[in-house]
Amino acid sequence: MSEPSVAAAPLNPSPPGYDDAVVKRFLIATVVWGIVGMLVGVVLALQLAWWPANTNLPYFTFSRLRPLHTNAVIFAFGGNILFTGIYYSMPRLLRVPMWSKALSEFHFWGWQAIIVSAAVTLPLGLTQTHEYAELIWPIDIAIAVVWIAFAINFFGTIAVRKVKHLYVAIWFYMSFVIAIPILHIFNNLAIPATLTRSYPIYSGMTDALVQWWYGHNAVGFFLTTPFLGLMYYFLPRAANRPVYSYRLSIIHFWALVFIYIWAGPHHLLYSGLPDWVQTTGMVFSLMLLAPSWGGMLNGLLTLRGAWDRLRSDYILKMMVVAVSFYGMSTFEGPMMSIRSVNGLSHYTNWTIGHVHSGALGWVGMLSFGILYWLVPRLWNKSKVYSNKLGETHFWIGTIGIVIYTVAMWAAGVTEGLMWRAVNPDGTLMYADFSTIVGYIQPFYWLRLLGGLMYLSGVVLMAYNLFMTVQQPSPETGAAPQPAK
């Protein structure tokens, strides 16, 4: 009991025939791209606080590095940890190896090639200029092809499964595998003009609406539902506790996927979008609150009876912090979608703070917990190299997130209020935009500090995991056994 879950030995439960090699590769890619993407984020934070960091080279200006950062952390770091978790848990939940090893391989190498091509084209300034959909049309087609290969492999595995009951994690994965290609394909419909340029088939407000239908559901179906799937698999495994409520998991799943898809227009409040569409985006965002909190509740209540282990087990701590940040940012999101709140928050750094409490807190922390849990199991080690370093990672990461988000809230509210401040005679109190930038610059430095702390934690993790793999494996005389 006092023993943290990472110390249970032997840990490798891999039954023969399961393709853990591809899981390992996805896992390594997660760590590598995670460091790259977050490093670019830190560079951007420095550029905002200190403009000369933009350098005189166009490739390293904020405008070109920003999409590189978002694409790297969402689709390279986020994507690879999702595929790591899915390729690890699918065979175990369905008691059958993945349907096609060749498709798994194709998926891995195809996805990495897409990431590399993104890392080359974005600094070169080749972009579609749609947020989170910047990649040019040939890469978009590659994404669709790789995703379809993944989907065939995914549903093929479900079709040949050896269990009757589909665990809720699989449902969450399914929403991801189905929704992402639909969003991706419809938002990227364009008429190519040259190899690197194209014209979207939508124009004006229609383009904006489709873009934010895509953009918000990238958050919904890339950063939320599949990560909830990971939570439903890895949290009960790490805590070794039954899931709190089966019913809650089913109901919040269906509520979430039904409501999420409508919430996109909240990105376009007070725009040329018809009022009724704006209202739709706002009220569906409000209705997302309870379904989102269903996931948080099921995660936290699953830990009943395991709370004492939070003292010693940083993996569970990371998962608890992740689920808590999920609950916090899914409360903040609906609030920010209310017209009058959005009138203040929109276009300010508050939005950046909101996104990062979800990204660093929920997605990042859950991923780190999973990585620490998985590595000794995948590489057949008895434990993580250093629990002390893991504990350190947890603390500097968590404090880094808090500094980051608090700095951005303060900066956002400050600039939001200053933009609208008027003198007694009706003139703008801060008519010169750069005056306001001067006021929020200290917060930019604080954000850099928070981001640096978070990145340091990830570098510590990479070292810790590398050393874990370097450890000698325990003797494996007996047949592999389940972790329980």
Place this chain on the structure above:
Amino acid sequence: MSKKQLDQLMGHGADNDGIEEYDNPLPDWWIGLFIFTVLFAVGYTVEYHFISGRSQDAAYLAQLEDAKERWPEFGKAVGVPTDAASIAEGQEIYVANCVNCHGANLEGGIGPNLADDEWIHGGEPDQIAAIVTEGVAAKGMPAWGGLLGPDKVAKVTAFVVSKKGTQPTSAAPTPAAAAGASAEAQADPVEVDPFDPADITDEILAAGAEVYKTNCAVCHLEDMTGQVGPSLVDGEWKHGGELSDIMNTVTNGIPETAMVAWGAVLGDEKVRDVSAFIYSKNQED
């Protein structure tokens, strides 16, 4: 919560890689929260669109109405005062904000002469106040309304009106053309004597820095990063970055922009000094 015994296992563990699930009921407060948000969503939609008939256009117009009530004179042509106190105050505003382009005696410079009888945009007090408020973006005249406010705009206009006719001839012949009087009034380009960058001395640079500060910094800023005029230190040269190119641009100006032909204003020596100064700033990096 009492409807059902808690923590009954579903028996899915064997199918779920060992993960068991309890058949626990949904928390009452969670159901309540969900129902509340759904009811709120319906109620809000009905109230916003069908009962109150609200819209963002209506909200905007209401804010405008409210602003008009709070600041009735804002944005309107304000009565331009004629009393001595206002004119004196207007002079201070003029010195602080306008003198760089329009000259200490309103004789013009970068901007047109304000004390002759020619008025490009109309010479009535209200018309002058309107130009001060709105600016003339194409010519580099900023919109001062938001920065100064209606009261100061009125006073600085009063000062300008009080100076009417005191400067029949402009200080520089070219600025009037650059200010847009007519395109053909633009003088023919002047040939610039070549000057070898190797001959730049510290004296020339020091003199150039002074010339820059008094004449160029208004539009290109003191750190040369550009505001009304483009940056002079970003390595991008629309009209050539060699010393001879810079001298040529300074001497002849750029037609149709606020960059006037400084040759006639400064004279060859000062043009050489300031060009050498700008040129050498770019060699440092």
